[in-house]
Amino acid sequence: MKTILILLTMIFRHASADDSQHGRYISLYSFEQTVDRLKTVLKEKNIKVFCIIDHAGEATQAGLDLRPTRLFIIGNPKVGTALMQEDQETGIDLPLKVLVYSDKDGHTIVLYKKLLPIADARQLKNTHKVAATIDSSMNVLIKHVSQERP
Template identity: 35%
Template sequence: MEAEKVGLSLRPTQLLLFGNPQAGTPLMVAEPTIALDLPLKVVAWEAADGKVWLGYNDVHYLQQRYLLSDELVKHIDVMAPLIHQALL
């Protein structure tokens, strides 16, 4: 693990990336700074008690942050359904 190479420890952690140029490009045309949040990301980590947690930026947060239209956002509104499906 990279943390160990520098003398640090890190509980099991994974970063998952979700990208699609057909969805992301129109968003970046409308608001170039959304590239800071694309591709979409989910971080999964194991807590000290052994529980696994997931974190991600909700699409509605991104919509408000970048003042995006509903039409643009619908193309990236996939995170919650994907996570829900994976947890079943």
């Protein structure tokens, strides 16, 4: 029994840590609709899309199967540069990343890697509030993309 409790504690700690690192939403829309909504909202908000990586398409070209998966690499240099000015190595974590994928149950998931845990780990003092604001804005954006019906 003690072993089971220890294992459960480890699992829940891992899940909590994972949740603190990412914003995760199950979309009300299909994969393609979610991708289209994300593109539209990013354009409306003047957030630059540096790249969209079609992981499933690349897997297919390699002769492998992967459920639909696209990685958006996005950002706003006017905002993100401040973080790198404080600690240039923050550039390894920027631009921001948003992953849209179909899970094994057929749900479309939108996952965002939060910036605040990165700012905490790098001990960013001057731009900590900037990272918190970015995370808050991204959570609102992703919720809008995945949850709101017109």
